[in-house]
Amino acid sequence: MRIELNGNGGKGELSNVSRKSKRRQKKSSQVQKLYDTCKQVFADCGPGIVPSPENIEKLASVLDAMTQADVGLKPNMPFFSSERAPIITYLHLHECDKFSIGIFCLPPTSVIPLHNHPGMTVFSKLLFGSMHIKSYDWSSEVDKNIDRTPRSKFFGKFVFIVPCNGVVCNLGHPDGSRLAKIKVDSEFTAPCRTSILYPADGGNMHCFTAKTACAVLDVLGPPYSDPDGRHCQYYLEFPFHNTVEGVSMSDEEEEEGYAWLKERDKPEDLCVVGVPYIGPKIAKR
Secondary structure, three states: OOOOOOOOOOHHHHHHHHHHHHHHHHOOOHHHHHHHHHHHHOOOOOOOOOOOHHHHHHHHHHHHOOOHHHHOOOOOOHHHOHHHOOOEEEEEEEEOOOOEEEEEEEOOOOEEEEEOOOOOEEEEEEEEOEEEEEEEEEOOOEEEOOOOOEEEOOEOOOOEOOEEOOEEOOOEOOOOOEEEEEEEEEEEEOOOOOEEEEOOEOOOEEEEEEOOOEEEEEEEEOOOEHHHOEOOOEEEEEEHHHOOOOOEOOOHHHHOOEEEEEEEOOOOOOOEEEEEOOOOOOOOO
8 A cells, every 4th residue: 555645755645633632532522431431330230230349439439529510510500490490401422222311401300200120220429519418229028037037127907028039029019009118318429439220229210309409410320211111200208107007116216217109100399301401522432
């Protein structure tokens, strides 16, 4: 193959190409790094398959370093105004069958109601502001006797433990609600570390309440998919001590750590509006 060179042996052209390449490297955004990392981390994952601890840490460290400026957000933007509440704005960055990236922009007092993440590993990074997070995991609520056989903590005709092939299943309630254990019930203020939930642990069902205007960067692996049975289910929560007679706990402090969750339709007052993302571009490579 013959290569045509200019009068200076092509050094000028090569130098220009090198400078352009260096500029491209310098301009590689934090969002691009996030996308590239997600692509690696979720490459071999699927519903119910959690990335390795090393990959979990790799993605969390990228998110921990991200700020509102990395995605082109400012607290004074219109969709953070208190006059806009309770409308929540969603910025879509990317979605494929392996993972999705998006940002929820919440004005003060707005709420993302209690919902689940079936078979998903989810990373949530609070970019700015303060929010209250309450999350639950389903409870198996079984102690072990000395001989390792299951023993229920709860008593009374309205609580049941159902053996399934030798495995003790979740405690149920006659009205269809299920017992859940509170994982997180705290207020968070940016900057703070990325929160991570798993298919069966870490607070798979959570509720966000904006204490101030705030933005949450969410990474879901895999994303919701109705055809594949991963639809977003919402829940009502009822204090454990408000259940019917016959249910008792051995300790009041333990009682406060549980609640009954009952499936519900999507709340009518939940309003999430999609808006085009205008921050740094992502090269889908």
